Amino acid sequence: LPGQGNVISGNDDEGLDLLSLHSRALEIVGSVVPFDGACVGAVDPDTMLLTSGVTVGFTPSDAENDRFVEIEFGGDDQGSFASLAARGVPVLTDGGDVPAYARRDVRFNELTRLIGFRHETRLAFTADGGCWAVGDLYRADSADHFERRETEFLELAAGRIGLATRTAVRRAASGSAPSPVGATVLLVADDGRVVGISEAARTW
Numbered sequence: 391l392p393g394q395g396n397v398i399s400g401n402d403d404e405g406l407d408l409l410s411l412h413s414r415a416l417e418i419v420g421s422v423v424p425f426d427g428a429c430v431g432a433v434d435p436d437t438m439l440l441t442s443g444v445t446v447g448f449t450p451s452d453a454e455n456d457r458f459v460e461i462e463f464g465g466d467d468q469g470s471f472a473s474l475a476a477r478g479v480p481v482l483t484d485g486g487d488v489p490a491y492a493r494r495d496v497r498f499n500e501l502t503r504l505i506g507f508r509h510e511t512r513l514a515f516t517a518d519g520g521c522w523a524v525g526d527l528y529r530a531d532s533a534d535h536f537e538r539r540e541t542e543f544l545e546l547a548a549g550r551i552g553l554a555t556r557t558a559v560r561r562a563a564s565g566s567a568p569s570p571v572g573a574t575v576l577l578v579a580d581d582g583r584v585v586g587i588s589e590a591a592r593t594w
Contacts, residue, residue, distance in 0.1 A: 408432050408558050412444040412523065415551050419527075423540045427507055427528040432555055435520035438463075438472040447528070448505050461497045469495060474514040475521035480548040483511040483536045508532040513544060515552035522555040570594060 406414065412430040420428070427447030431440040450458070462470050474482055502510050507528035515523040527544075529536070570590035577586030 405561070406558060407562065408442045408555065409444055411554055411558050412442070412525075412551075415547075415554070416444065416446055419544070419547055422543050423527065423536070424529075425527040426530040427505075428526065430513075430515075430523060430525035430551075432523045432559060433471070433521060435522060438475065438521065438524075440524075448507075450501075450505065454501055454505070458497070458501060461500070465496075467495075467497060469497070469512060471512065471514055471521070471524040474512060474524075475516060478516075480514050480516065481511060481541050481544045482513075483541055484509055502528065506530055509535050511536050511541070511544065513548055515548050515555055517549065517552035517556045520556070522552050522559060 412432070416428050416430060419425075425447070427445075429443060429445040431443035433440055461467065463472075467473065469482055474480070498510060507530055509529040509532070511527045513525040513527070514521050515525070527536070570593040572590040573588055574590045574594055575586070575588040576584060576591050579585050
């Protein structure tokens with residue numbers, strides 16, 4: 391992106407860690423596509439589970455975080471991050487043709503509207519076929535939808551943020567201790583208690 395160095399170009403010479411990288415990426419994106427709230431997190435490409443997170447403009451409660459996970463991973467939501475990555479859709483926005491508050495999306499109506507936002511754009515940051523990070527941009531004014539020119543910019547930025555995230559993840563992994571040997575197994579009871587754990591899982 392012109393004038394922004396290598397921060398989200400995939401050539402991250404500054405050696406930023408994930409949280410710093412994503413915080414900086416949000417600053418750059420926000421200078422072109424203003425938002426009232428946003429969140430970005432790295433994900434494991436194999437499972438799509440979040441491994442980090444940066445949130446701007448709002449603070450979700452523990453209950454809201456739990457419900458987000460239930461909705462994101464517990465159903466057939468075509469707007470889920472996993473669905474976007476599988477379909478090769480880097481940016482999904484409500485577009486403004488139908489007001490966001492009129493949509494019947496469970497996640498949007500149960501969470502996004504309740505924390506005060508009326509428009510949402512979801513992002514899947516991919517590189518070479520793998521999804522390395524995901525994010526949401528929010529706007530509070532029901533009349534202030536995301537425009538096509540903004541979506542086009544986000545599509546450009548998504549690939550570069552994906553490359554930069556992959557670089558940061560691999561750099562961090564190369565400097566870490568060797569991975570544990572053996573099966574990583576965690577047994578969880580219906581009430582959420584951990585009732586069994588292998589040595590490799592304990593090390594992780």
